[in-house]
Amino acid sequence: MERLSKIFGSLVFNDNVMEERLPRDIYLVLKNTIHQGKPLDIKIANVVANTMKDWAIENGATHFTHWFQPMTGITAEKHDSFISPTSDGNVIMEFSGKELIKGEPDGSSFPSGGLRSTFEARGYTVWDPTSYAFIRDTTLCIPTAFCSYSGQSLDKKTPLLKSMEALDKTAVRLLNLLGYDDVTRVITTVGPEQEYFLIDKKLFKKRMDLKFCQRTLFGAKPPKGQEMEDHYFGSIKPRVAEFMKELDLELWKLGVLSKTKHNEGAPSQHELAPIFTVTNVATDHNQITMDLMKRIADKHGLVCLLHEKPFAGVNGSGKHNNWSLSTNKGKNLLEPGKKPYENKTFLLFFSAIIKAVDEYQDLLRLSVASAGNDHRLGGNEAPPAIISMFIGSDLKKILRCIENDLPYSEELLNRMDIDVDVLPSFMKDTTDRNRTSPFAFTGNKFEFRMLGSTCNIACPNTILNTIAANSLCEYADILEKSTNIDDTIFEIIKDTMKKHSRIIFNGNNYAQEWVIEAERRGLSNFKTAVDVLPHYVDEQNIKLFEKFNIYTKEEVQSRCDILLEQYSKTLNIEALTMIDMAKKDIIPSVCAYSKSLTDTALNKKSLSSDIDCSLEISLVKKLSSLNACLDIKIEKLNTSLLESKNYPNPKENAEFYRDNIKVQMQELRAIADELESIVGKEFWPFPTYADLLFSI
Template identity: 55%
Template structure:
């Protein structure tokens, strides 16, 4: 039963209550709930209880589990064993070991914050995220979620800034709530539910695609006759090949306390989705990393390969990570949920306006939170939102803001407070209350009733980075609103003024229509909204004066840390693109060209044979001529790509290199792929050197 195994591998509240002395349990709960400092005496007691619990579950090692700036997680395993003088050994785990570990800080991306000879880095226990056990073929390991910083205290991970941003938004939210008379609230939490999309393909096929193995996506591949246009895969029957994998995935995640709730086939063939229930933000971020790790690990057990690249296949949907976000008090109040009375509605509208203004003022910064080489291929098509940042509120809520702002027009319909009943016209089906607004799949940032859904994050990306930015920009506006409310002598009028000012000055970011339409692109330009189409266009937002001032004010990042982020983003982009380009050259020269050369010789030989038998071989000669022409185009593009790689490798400035890759190298890569895909469509499938889209997506053998 799921209820019997859920959380059995987590050192959660149930275990702490059972294994810790009553007073120490209360003390630790205070540390966790109110993010207080952890003293050494308490750490010793917790460490001993945690060790005994882990060993009772079969653990022999522990690791400080952290999120360096490469998008993955990292862990160094240490055994509990301590040798004794008499030749025996004891199992030891002290408070010092729990609180702090040490790792090589120069071997992870640092953007210049660390030099090769500056190796010392520290991992520090995050008591707000529970420890858990990992089970695999190597045994059982106690994993302790930690932050990671350099010897000098500089953040080298995703968790540290996220925790700082959670503190910032809680502090500013409390200031606003105090003005509404909410004095029992002690902290405000950001809750996140991150949906995870992914592809599953046959592991043997994966091994025969060099591009998938080395770059995570198919660099070559002709369009198959059937894609997703029949809408037959979405929510379809989960195949018997995939179902055992999904069942084991659920069980593994449930054991580690991840509330995997929903699983289904997504729109594209071989694409699937998993969605957990909301968690407190830093726990949700840790659990999303666990989801990605577990997807990859379990897929291998089932003879499958999990692809988390944002666009592993052209012509069909890419994969995203829809980040559902809201604010809630420790008393259980969802601040993103409209209330039942004017008092609660006013409070809701103030927090709503804080989000609207934050998204408009810092649109470029939010855009860069979803920027990567992989996501550049995904955004703007096939159900992925466009690169233009906008908010979908729905007509009802938009018109409420218009009415308060005095901007209601004759064509605007203000819906009353009564919920609308939907009658399906079938007596046996119940009538249902409709939501206040429809869902908008083309909106990058949509209000969905009691939360916002940020749909731009790529499937392989950590959610920590985007949520750090989202928390910080909203905190900055709440700071401004709190100051206005604290200094006003007319509270009700100031609320109205805040709402009106927000809509009149930042309502341009609200768009409830089709984000894919050409009309919206033109309208966005008229509204003055930025349209950063790719990573290279938006990356400098990270080091703008406005961005650095924002993060320094709320002590999220220093200027030095932001410049490091900028360098890391560019380095990751450039390295990934260069891997893709070099892989294309290898595949072109060592796989595709030999195959098509053999096939063209067969065509030529067949023409010679036919000429001896028949007077006319026009069709065969025409095909041979066209095929040779495509080979020539293919070879020219291959040579051009090699030359482009050589030129770009001589560039030392990372931004200049990225710009050259985007403007020159990617264009040539597209030309090479086009030439190759034409050859694929006219070559004997038995001679094509690697699996085609039909084989990968539909298991159709040549």
């Protein structure tokens, strides 16, 4: 393998490439655009575009695409070649600043939630110069935002960039008031850990539910699951190791900071964790990562499953969103330091986030809401649907002392000693890790653990940035009127704790006692996506988004409708797939097995009337009864799917799917899974959990 330093970022038009290839004055203007958000003149863009094109062609590119993230949650791209005809019948390779800055895909063919009519087709992709262009296959990919002809955002990227700008302005304003006059910029950084399953491609192709839904709609529990806890951090199998090796290599070429890889808790489950980077870049990188996982798995005869719950009864897959704040001077604003009780800047920003999380529990919950994530939240290493914060005992004591005007005495030792002579002592972190907490402080960052594995991290981080910006803005308003900054800071923290400490919970979030306690505290508990999504358009939330120019009221409503429609469409596809599999695969297979048992019994009787056939008779009776029940459930589900068309309103339609279709799917599955446990293996029509989870 070539030296990693040569490979890393070799397919990225990054700062090193720009500095080397662009004229010095052009490079400095572009840097100013990237770091200060200054507009880019078309003359500058022309030079950048031509240089980018030459570099891309040298690296094997023949096409370019504006790579964007519509509200489908995945990425989209339309490829155009660099060729341009000449008068003599030949071609030259061209790429202009105009083509770099703006593209024009169809604005009505993507989900818009009513923002665009079918006949209003024009949409624009606009270059995001803060995220580097890269080459994938033979195409130059230019990260862009996506908006309508009337300027409304039709994507995940635009609101994210706006929220980063809002947080930057409010945080800088607050820090300047605290005496940090040299701070001119605050950025949010994210490190999204990505969980996923790998299964054999040949087995995948034999299951319609995996092909259409990315999860198993049927499947009896295997004799062994994850109860022995022997897969987590276990030795990586050779076939998986080869996949991981190639994945790392391809990610490094694209500048993705892939750092950690290991086996996760469930059989065939794994995780990749990157190093932190700026949020919008981390968002792009996570989309690249998910795409490459699928592509590279295919090359190795595997399929990468990114669904939140591909297998019932074992861990689901999440995406832990590690979020932090840093200044242009390199200061992590969530770093407590050796004496956090004396670190007023940390305590103020920390309190602002506590306030934000408590005030906007609904927005955080809906930012991760989906039909898939409903299966995952609440068990097997996934946090429950109740939003709460884990901050550790040290910080809780400090804040409680401030709240109650008590002196703080440092009681806990900072050094950990292990009673084994050869093992060193070490400094312990400010907090432990609470794996059941939805939003946990883990030393110098917050870990938002509720994201499902397919989630586009743009939405949760848009929400995080916006609600934090709101708290910081309110704090700055107070401090601007203060005559004694230090006293006012502690009054702000004290007031925040009195009003919002209910959101802090350091215990076991899985315990039923916590559900009761959370209700007593007045915390929200939105158990399903359909419960929480309508709160997108609550007046408080619309005012928040409009205050910071993140969304207009119409854009909020559109996103609410899109997510509700996606919920219904997901369940509709799953229900239709279940019906198809049950009617065409399961029922005929059960009939075939019943016939085999009947033939066996008749053959026995033909030999001798004394031969005991009670087993065959009992099994045939049970199979026939269950198969008849299965058929009844199929017809009932079919009827309900037709009835769902009577609810055109997105909210009412989603509620119908949640209360009727989902329940009937569970009933249908229960019968099918019982049949699977009875029917002979050679008769069962598709691979079982034992096959899928233990085949690699």
